[in-house]
Every structure is written in structure tokens, then in C-alpha cells.
Amino acid sequence: MFRKILIANRGExxxxxxxxxxxxxxxxxxVFSDVDRKSLHVRYADEAYLIGPAPSTESYLRIDxxxxxxxxxxxxxxxxxxxxxxxxxxxxxxxxxxxxxFIGPPVSAMELMGSKTASxxxxxxxxxxxVPGADRNLESLEEVRHIAGExxxxxxxxxxxxxxxxxxxxxxxxxxxxxxYRTARSEAxxxxxxxxxxxxxxIEHPRHVEIQIxxxxxxxxxxxxxxxxxxxxxxxxxxxxxxxPAVNDDLRRRMxxxxxxxxxxxxxxxxxxxxxxxxxxxxxxxxxxxxxLQVEHPVTELVTGIDLVKEQVRIAAGERLAWRQxxxxxxxxxxxCRIYAEDAANNFFPSPGRIARLQAPAGxxxxxxxxxxxxxxxxxxxxxxxxxxxxxxxxxxxxxARMRRALGEYEIQGIRTNIPFFRRVLEHPDFVAxxxxxxxxxxxxxxxxxxxxxxxxxxxxxALLAALLHVERNGGAEPAGATDRNAWKxxxxxxxxxxxxxxxxxxx
Amino acid sequence: xxxxARLHRGSKTLEREVELxxxxxxxxxxxxRIASQTAEAHCEEITPGVYSxxxxxxxxxxxxxxxxxxxPGHDGPFHVVVGLRRYLVELRDPRRWRRTxxxxxxxxxxxxxxxxxxxxxxxxxxEGQEVKGDQGLLVIEAMKMQNELRAPRAxxxxxxxxxxxRGVEAGARLLRLV
Numbered sequence: 001m002f003r004k005i006l007i008a009n010r011g012e013x014x015x016x017x018x019x020x021x022x023x024x025x026x027x028x029x030x031v032f033s034d035v036d037r038k039s040l041h042v043r044y045a046d047e048a049y050l051i052g053p054a055p056s057t058e059s060y061l062r063i064d065x066x067x068x069x070x071x072x073x074x075x076x077x078x079x080x081x082x083x084x085x086x087x088x089x090x091x092x093x094x095x096x097x098x099x100x101x102f103i104g105p106p107v108s109a110m111e112l113m114g115s116k117t118a119s120x121x122x123x124x125x126x127x128x129x130x131v132p133g134a135d136r137n138l139e140s141l142e143e144v145r146h147i148a149g150e151x152x153x154x155x156x157x158x159x160x161x162x163x164x165x166x167x168x169x170x171x172x173x174x175x176x177x178x179x180x181y182r183t184a185r186s187e188a189x190x191x192x193x194x195x196x197x198x199x200x201x202x203i204e205h206p207r208h209v210e211i212q213i214x215x216x217x218x219x220x221x222x223x224x225x226x227x228x229x230x231x232x233x234x235x236x237x238x239x240x241x242x243x244x245p246a247v248n249d250d251l252r253r254r255m256x257x258x259x260x261x262x263x264x265x266x267x268x269x270x271x272x273x274x275x276x277x278x279x280x281x282x283x284x285x286x287x288x289x290x291x292x293l294q295v296e297h298p299v300t301e302l303v304t305g306i307d308l309v310k311e312q313v314r315i316a317a318g319e320r321l322a323w324r325q326x327x328x329x330x331x332x333x334x335x336x337c338r339i340y341a342e343d344a345a346n347n348f349f350p351s352p353g354r355i356a357r358l359q360a361p362a363g364x365x366x367x368x369x370x371x372x373x374x375x376x377x378x379x380x381x382x383x384x385x386x387x388x389x390x391x392x393x394x395x396x397x398x399x400x401a402r403m404r405r406a407l408g409e410y411e412i413q414g415i416r417t418n419i420p421f422f423r424r425v426l427e428h429p430d431f432v433a434x435x436x437x438x439x440x441x442x443x444x445x446x447x448x449x450x451x452x453x454x455x456x457x458x459x460x461x462x463a464l465l466a467a468l469l470h471v472e473r474n475g476g477a478e479p480a481g482a483t484d485r486n487a488w489k490x491x492x493x494x495x496x497x498x499x500x501x502x503x504x505x506x507x508x
Numbered sequence: 509x510x511x512x513a514r515l516h517r518g519s520k521t522l523e524r525e526v527e528l529x530x531x532x533x534x535x536x537x538x539x540x541r542i543a544s545q546t547a548e549a550h551c552e553e554i555t556p557g558v559y560s561x562x563x564x565x566x567x568x569x570x571x572x573x574x575x576x577x578x579x580p581g582h583d584g585p586f587h588v589v590v591g592l593r594r595y596l597v598e599l600r601d602p603r604r605w606r607r608t609x610x611x612x613x614x615x616x617x618x619x620x621x622x623x624x625x626x627x628x629x630x631x632x633x634x635e636g637q638e639v640k641g642d643q644g645l646l647v648i649e650a651m652k653m654q655n656e657l658r659a660p661r662a663x664x665x666x667x668x669x670x671x672x673x674r675g676v677e678a679g680a681r682l683l684r685l686v
Contacts, residue, residue: 234653341651345594347658350651352624356573357558380625384651413571413589420592452518455593458563460522461547463588464513465540466559466570467597468528469551470586472509 001317002026002076002101007041008066008091009081012371012387013295014041017079020309029073031066033059035379040371047073054381060084063091067098077101077316079309083383086292087114103316105291106217109266113289119266123286126265128258131277131285133200144181144199145174151201157181159188160196167191170202203285205437206277208232209244210290211259212300214311216321217269223256224304225330227273227296230436231425233348238418238441239425240296241335242303245396245434246278255284262286271297271312295338295388298367302334302392333399336390337407337422341378344421345450352380356414361406365392365399378415386417396434400426424449511599519661526599618660620683622676626650631672633665633683645683648676659685 005021006029007014018028018041030045035054042048049069052059059065061084070078078095080086080103089110095102104110113119117135124130132151137160138144148155148171157180159167167188169180181197189195207230215221228244229237247255259274266289273294275287297308306323315321342348358374370387372378378386391406393399407423425431428444515522529539529546537548550562554569561568571589575596585598630647633639644656645665667684670676 342653347656349655349657350624350653352651357555357571380651382651384653411571414573423592452593455517455590458566459568459590459593460515460595461542462549462561462563462568462570463590463595463597464515464524464526464542465528465538465549465551465561466572466588466590467513467584467586467599468509468511468526468540469538469553469559470557470572471511471584471599472528473553474556 001319002313004029004073004075005077005079005103005313006031006066006070006073006075006100007045007079007081008060008085009079009083010036010039010041010060010371010382011385012369013081013083013293015044015371016369017081017309018044020307020313024310024313026313029069029075031060031069033381035381038376040373040376049073054379056084056382063088063094066091067094067100070095070098070100075100077103077313079103079312080292082292082295087290089114101316103270103312105268105270105272109268110291113266113268113272113291116288119289120286122265123262126261128262129283129285131200131203131287134198137196137198141178141181144197145177147199148174148177151199154202154204156200156202157184157197158200159184159192159194160198161188161192161194167197203277203279205280205439206230207244207246207279207436208237208275208287208438209247209255209278209284210273210275210294211255212294212297212308213259213263213268213272213274214306214308214315214321214323215263215269216315217318218320219264219269220321221260221263221268222321222323222325222328223259224300224306224308224328225252226255227294227299228436229275229296230438231431231441232438233441237296238338238340239335239422240299241333241396241399242299243330243333244278245436246282251282251284258284258286262289270315271308295385296336298369298388298390299334299336302367302390303330303332304328305331332392332394333396334390334392335396335399335403336388337403338385338418339387339389339410339412339422340418341384341386341415342418343416344418345416345452348418348421349416350380350384351416352378352384353415354378355412357411358413359409359411361389361409363405363409365402366390366406367392386412400432421450510602512602513600514598516596516598517593617666618663618685619681620645620657620660620685622648622678622680622682623657624648624650624678626655626676628670628672628674628676628682629654631668631670632656633668635665635668637665639663639665639685657682661685 004027007017021028027046030041030048031051032042033052033054051065078100085091089107092102092107120130120135134147154172157169167184169184171177171180184197185195209226209228211226212224226244226247228241231239262274271293273290276284277287278284341351343351354377355374360368367390368387372386391399391402393402404426410419510527513524513526524543527541538551539548552560554560557572559570573587585596588595588597626648629649632644632646639659641659641662643659645659646657647654663685665683666686669681
């Protein structure tokens with residue numbers, strides 16, 4: 001087993017990996033950028049090394065500097081977390097070349113599954129389900145018409161160079177095809193300087209359901225059931241649960257076996273996730289594979305009792321996977337909410353700044369993976385994920401009640417968060433009933449999910465009373481720690497005192 | 509201590525004469541007056557800026573902070589969070605405070621400032637354009653996300669101070685809405 005591991009990441013996931021290492025009696029090495037000197041992962045690690053300035057291209061994405069830190073510290077392995085270099089096969093190869101174990105899949109599997117088109121082709125050739133369509137550029141309207149007719153409407157036109165919804169057109173029937181084709185092409189040309197488009201069957205009201213797989217380097221590969229990840233905003237998952245309300249034992253077995261076959265054809269080892277679209281009829285289609293630990297891995301851990309990070313470390317160290325498929329048992333239900341520094345009441349605007357107050361939920365069934373602490377300044381250079389709040393309970397209904405309770409206990413002040421948004425989502429009748437699809441969040445937001453009810457008179461009285469108490473208590477001075485103590489603040493206070501000379505003698 | 513208070517929430521403003529009266533040491537209650545109504549509550553400071561208020565047995569917690577970027581005024585305005593709602597409270601001492609009018613402008617010209625450092629990706633309006641409340645004005649990129657800044661109210665864009673592609677600091681003037 002390794003004695004020392006470097007974690008090439010920051011925030012909550014770096015802390016999560018270090019926690020596993022500490023329990024395994026492995027020493028941990030953090031790397032950090034200028035602005036992360038006071039970050040939790042740096043404070044938590046056994047050793048920490050500066051790798052550059054704030055922009056991630058100059059720090060967390062610098063393979064050379066990360067490997068330098070690994071050599072300096074004598075780390076024998078590197079865990080990449082998720083994001084940054086986690087799916088960069090050059091990084092994995094550079095680690096291996098430097099004689100440092102990369103805690104992730106083999107380079108060849110990463111390269112095959114990392115390409116959307118190559119992985120789709122490989123899955124298709126193996127006779128496994130992918131979303132029907134043409135995985136090549138379509139040069140003429142006739143060609144588009146022909147293929148659309150073959151796979152059946154509705155279809156989706158997509159820019160080959162695409163992303164971010166540009167060059168994306170849904171076509172319900174043939175009469176719409178011509179104009180949709182032209183606009184998709186011109187949008188793609190404007191956005192990506194490449195007018196190439198391809199075509200896929202449009203799956204209506206799809207769920208996003210993914211299967212966790214885990215395998216050792218000897219070809220033993222199992223699945224750990226599914227995660228329901230349909231709740232997404234801007235193509236980013238915000239709530240995940242395990243099990244999915246839409247998956248029964250039979251479907252789980254079929255999806256799981258498909259995921260394991262996909263893993264095997266890629267020669268996959270370590271932890272990975274196979275993403276599927278699940279349609280309302282119960283048919284599922286391969287979407288893509290994530291060749292790393294997922295953000296939402298805690299819900300699987302809570303329900304299966306298997307610590308994925310520890311398994312990743314053991315597999316990378318060459319150990320055999322101790323679990324057989326029949327040993328994997330799913331027990332109870334888990335839900336996770338991703339707590340972001342963004343203002344849910346104001347169009348989810350990012351809200352960096354200082355966490356003036358933090359009170360975390362606790363008690364039965366709560367798991368909180370956090371990368372922050374009270375008094376910390378949330379930097380604006382990185383992803384605004386503050387923490388992941390997960391709960392486990394004996395069934396989904398109890399898990400929902402527990403999550404509502406935990407969200408009610410979670411208090412973060414000084415910056416805005418999306419906690420108020422989750423409180424409402426968890427009370428939405430469709431969510432409670434498990435009626436989810438990838439359009440859920442946009443739909444409920446458009447329907448006024450975040451509209452506030454007017455406050456009670458009593459609450460308004462409390463707001464006024466609190467302000468009075470505050471002024472009496474400290475003459476309106478800021479609460480300690482509400483913002484940075486800057487020179488301008490004292491200058492402002494002096495200026496104010498000069499403006500109100502009668503007050504300079506002290507508070508009245 | 510007698511104050512003229514303004515309580516803002518969204519586009520609504522409540523104006524009241526308010527006063528914190530006596531501290532009754534016998535039962536630990538604070539007496540206060542809002543307009544002509546006098547009431548009592550158990551009040552405790554939990555940590556600086558955090559107050560626990562028991563109103564007829566019903567518990568509330570209020571968290572108070574200055575608005576970011578504001579000088580530390582003695583009378584606010586403060587952000588006051590009670591439960592899930594955020595209020596802006598101004599307390600004006602009618603005897604001392606000489607400034608006229610409110611610092612919160614719901615009408616009249618309004619400078620739209622950058623809520624955070626970032627980069628202007630796209631400007632969605634032009635000078636002279638009439639906009640509706642909540643209409644998108646421009647797109648700022650920060651924290652790896654593109655975010656639309658929307659009009660706080662209806663009006664006309666009198667000036668656009670910056671060009672697309674520019675980096676801005678928090679509080680930088682972006683547009684003037686009249």
C-alpha cells in the first residue's frame with residue numbers, strides 16, 4: 001500500500017480524498033494556488049506545496065508543477081479528484097512515466113471513453129444501446145431528411161463542434177426540418193466557426209440515470225447500482241439520489257450489466273460512471289462515460305456502504321477488488337444537494353465573498369462533504385461548489401424529510417447560497433412523487449418556484465427589532481467578521497464621525 | 509432611542525417610527541414600540557450580528573450585516589436576514605441624521621454596478637433603449653459561469669459605460685438607468 005498520496009485538486013473533493021487516506025493511515029500532500037493558501041484542503045493535509053497563481057491554467061492544470069510537488073514530497077501516487085486534470089490522459093501518462101501511480105483508469109481506457117464519438121461508436125459496435133442517430137457530419141438536407149425518416153421524429157440537430165445549446169434544434173416533424181437545418185448550421189457557423197451538424201433521436205422527458213462501476217486491474221468489474229441525476233440546471237447536476245425512483249431491480253440489473261460490458265470493452269479499471277438517458281418507457285441509451293470519481297459519489301457510498309475512494313486507492317495499489325457482484329447490496333435511500341455560492345433569489349448569480357457565519361446540519365443520517373469554513377473567503381476563480389449535503393434514511397420518504405430538516409439547520413451567512421432553492425425543490429409535489437426528468441428545474445423555475453410569499457407582520461417586526469438591538473449594542477458597527485477589516489472601513493468610520501461630531505465622544 | 513425606520517424587501521418599503529424602550533430586568537423582556545404598537549420580546553445576542561428573539565414564545569433568529577461596499581454607517585442600512593427572507597433596514601435618527609431622503613433609490617437615475625469582479629461577455633442593450641423590469645442588461649462571466657444581470661426596474665438605458673470584453677471590479681459602474 002502507498003505511504004503518501006498527493007491530491008491534485010482543491011475544495012471539498014480534496015478534503016474528501018484526504019479523509020479516506022487518513023483512515024487508511026496514508027500521508028496526504030496538498031497542492032494549492034496563491035489564493036488557496038487558507039483553503040481547507042491546505043489546512044487539512046499533512047504537507048502542502050504552492051504550485052502557482054490563481055488561474056487554474058497556471059496552477060491546478062500545470063502537470064509539470066504538480067509532478068514537481070509529488071517528487072519533492074515523495075508521494076507514490078496521485079489522486080486527481082474530479083475536474084481539472086482528472087480526465088486528462090496526458091496527465092495520467094506523465095504520472096506513469098514519472099513512476100507515480102495515477103489513481104484512476106488505464107490511459108488507454110481513458111482515451112477511448114473520453115472521446116464522445118469514439119466511445120459511442122465502440123458501444124454501438126458492441127450491439128449496446130445508444131441514442132439512435134448519425135454520428136457523422138451531415139452534408140446535405142437530403143441526407144438529414146433520409147436519416148431523420150429512418151430513426152423517426154422528433155429528432156435533434158446538434159452542432160458537431162457544439163456545446164452550450166448553440167446550434168441545437170429540436171425538430172418535431174418533417175415540415176420543420178428544412179428551416180431547422182439552416183438555422184442550426186448558421187448558428188454553429190457563428191458560434192464555432194464550423195457549420196457541421198449531426199442528428200440524434202430526441203428523447204422526450206428523459207431521465208439522466210448513471211451506473212457506478214468499479215473494477216480492479218485484473219479484469220474483475222462490478223457495478224454499484226444507479227444514481228438518479230435528472231435534476232440539472234444549465235446541464236449541471238444539482239440534486240442526486242440513489243436509488244432512482246424510476247429503477248426497479250430488473251432494470252437495475254440490465255443497466256448494470258450493460259455498464260459493466262461497456263467498461264470491459266474499454267478495458268476499464270478503477271472507479272467510473274456510465275451515463276444513460278432513460279426514457280419514460282424504460283428504454284435506456286448510452287450517453288457517455290466519466291472516467292473518474294463523480295461529484296455525486298456519496299449517495300452510492302451511503303446506500304452500498306462501499307467507500308469508493310478507498311477502493312480507488314486499493315485498486316491503484318494493485319490490490320484485488322474484494323467485492324463480488326452478489327456482495328453488493330443496496331440499503332435504504334440517499335439524496336445529495338450541491339450547495340453552491342450562488343444567489344438563488346437572483347437568477348443564481350455567483351456570490352463569492354467571506355463566509356461570515358456557518359452553522360452546519362448534524363444528527364442522524366447526515367453527511368456533509370465541505371471544503372469551506374466560517375471566516376473563509378470564497379474565491380471567484382473556481383467552481384462555486386461549497387459543500388455537498390447528503391442524507392441517508394431507510395426509504396426515500398424519510399430521506400426527503402431528513403434532507404428538509406438538514407437544509408433547515410444549514411445556515412450560511414455573508415454570501416448567498418442555493419439552499420433556499422433546495423428547500424423549495426424538496427417540497428415540490430413532482431419531486432416528492434419522484435416524477436423527474438432533465439427539464440424539471442427549468443420548468444419549475446419558469447412556473448415561479450422562487451417567488452416569495454409575503455412575510456408575516458411579526459417577521460417584519462423581528463427584522464426591525466433586531467436592527468434596533470444591533471444599533472443599541474454597537475452603534476451600528478459591523479458584526480465581527482461580517483466583512484474584511486480594510487483600511488477603507490476605518491477611513492469610512494472616521495469620515496462618518498467627522499460628519500457627526502456630536503457622536504465622536506462615544507455612543508449615546 | 510427613537511428612529512425613523514425604513515424596511516425594504518424587494519420593491520416594497522415599509523416606513524415606521526420605531527423605538528427600543530426599557531429593559532425589564534425582572535422578566536428579561538425588552539419592550540419596543542413600532543408605530544403606535546408597544547410589544548415585548550426576549551432578546552439575546554448569540555454572536556456579534558446574530559440575535560435570537562422570542563416573540564410570545566415563538567423563536568426567531570436574525571442575522572445582521574452591512575451591505576457589501578457600504579461604509580460602516582451607524583444607522584445602517586443593514587441587511588437583516590430573518591428565516592428565509594432578506595430585508596434592508598435603514599434607521600434614521602431624526603435629531604442627528606441630516607442626510608435627506610433614502611439611500612435606496614427605487615426611482616430616479618440608477619447606476620447599475622458590477623455585483624462582483626468578472627468580465628463583460630455581452631451587452632444586451634444599447635444606449636437609449638427602453639427596458640422592462642427584470643429584462644437582461646448584460647452578461648458577466650465570473651466563477652466559471654456566465655450570468656445575466658437584469659434590470660431592477662423598468663426604465664431607459666441612458667448610458668453604457670463599458671465595452672464587451674472588459675474586465676471589471678466589484679462595484680464598477682456598468683450602465684445608467686433613468
